[in-house]
Amino acid sequence: MTHRLGYVALLLILLSANSLAATGLSARLDRDRISEGETVQLILEAPGQVAGRPDTAPLEKTFDVLGISSGSRIQIINGKTDARTTWTLTLSPKQPGKLTIPPLRIGNRESQELLLEVTDAPVADSTSGADILIESELSPQQPYVQGQVLYNLRLLHAVPIQSGTLSDPKPDNTLVQRLGEERNYSTLRHGRRYQVIERRYALFPQKSGTLKLAPPLFDGEVPDKRQPGRSPFGRLFGQDPFFNSSPLDNLITPTRRVRIRGTARELQIQPRPGNARGSHWLPARQLQLHGSWSPDANQAQVGEPITLELELQAEGLTAGQLPDLTPAAVAGFDLYPDQAQRHTDTGSTGVTGRLRQKIAFLPKQPGKLSLPAIQLHWWDTTADQPRLATLPGREVVVTGAAPQPIQTPAVPALDSPRTPQAPAVTTGQAIQPGITPLESGNRWLWLSTLLASGWLVTLLLWWRQSRRTRADRPATEPASPPRAGTARRRFQSACQNGDPVAAQRALLDWAAAHWPEDPPRGLEALARRLSDPAACAALEELNRALYRERTGWNGTSLATALQQLPKPSRGGDNRPRVLPPLYPRSSS
Incomplete structure (x- = not known):
């Protein structure tokens, strides 16, 4: 009987513990007032041993959830067992103001609503003395559309950074090119030593008007000065004086998540000026046009090419922005340009586009001919003035006869009757009996024509067969596409x-x-x-x-x-054709 009463008492204790565990979920903040860019910890606690994780969906509108950790503890005090489960959420507010932390649920438990005040972050300038600073510079302040804008971004930290990421600029309607690798050095700000991570970018806005750059964001982990280090022995054996004084305590440093925002920037992008000339818009700090002729002489022969080698270099423009320099047409010459070679260099002052191109001028008639000057209009962004780069033309005296068109002798039809012609006899010419010179020449002409026709027919049949073979051959499977x-x-x-x-x-x-x-x-x-x-x-x-x-x-x-490709669709692709077919088929 005594044992039964003991079992009943134990069952009642367990039932009371379970009913207590189902009563609710408490919530508290480690701070109820923070500055923008700082993080706050939300601690949820439930009685008993509770499995699962809190649903953080209600927080995502106002906060970034940087991390979730959970733990449990069991205490026995005066013979009574107290079990509790805790969840610690690290939150980063997305905006300043008075923010509401909505109730969160874990199973059938729900926490209460909390309030958090987020004040505007102080300006993290060189005199603020903050542990982490973000600085940015833009030059020039009022650039032209499609012109280069230099953007320098610096992260200064006076405390070690365990890990972290620094966002890249992604403004709308702007091409962004990274300039080289990160630079690392140290500097002084208000008497305090900082380690610096510097990145440089070249921005090319594609539309005039206001260009907005979002504030740069650093998200990382730094040592937490508010929590002393603890060795694993201290966590295993509790608050023992021996283990609390372990030398291993200094080897394990707790960290905390930090989020630092820089300053948002705006630029006024100017349109192309009205007095800019030329069909190409080339805003550059410096542009140079060089050329050399080969042969470098004032005389030439008909059919012998005169080659012009051009080199165009522009500071502040990419190679893709440089135009082709081949003239449209030149009187007395046939033009044969090579494909232009383009290359973009990056340096501390931005990008430099380079173009190399060879153009062969082939004289097709004798006389005094003119090779044209090469002119290129561009805009000097330093002086804010239009400029003209010119390569002088030259006069060339071309000798030799113009090539005559090849005349094909008329061939009489096979079915037409041929009237014998009396041969023209010259002095000293031997005449064989029964065969005139005209008949002998016609025999060779007919034989050559038949052989050439057979060769052309064979070539035509081979070409049609090879084309049909290529068309019928199944396409090979492409290699595995890159990421x-x-x-x-x-x-x-x-x-x-x-x-x-x-x-x-x-x-x-x-x-x-x-x-x-x-x-x-x-x-x-x-x-x-x-x-x-x-x-x-x-x-x-x-x-x-x-x-x-x-x-x-x-x-x-x-x-x-094409900044991004559209999301894949399961349905068929029934949109109309936009590009014309490369090899259109003729309708029969």
């Missing part, structure tokens, strides 16, 4: 360098990684999946650049229009 991020960066770089072939290849690789189940097989198929008319027009321009000559390609519009 979307890598292909996208290659595409952006090719657009900036003005390389249409590399841009097409990288774009299709990007699309294959984006749509691995059904990758587009060409630009035409990719255009059908885009709903943006500007992107489709830029793709059509790329398509034309791949199959035309003597015309440069500027990839800035395509890179701006």
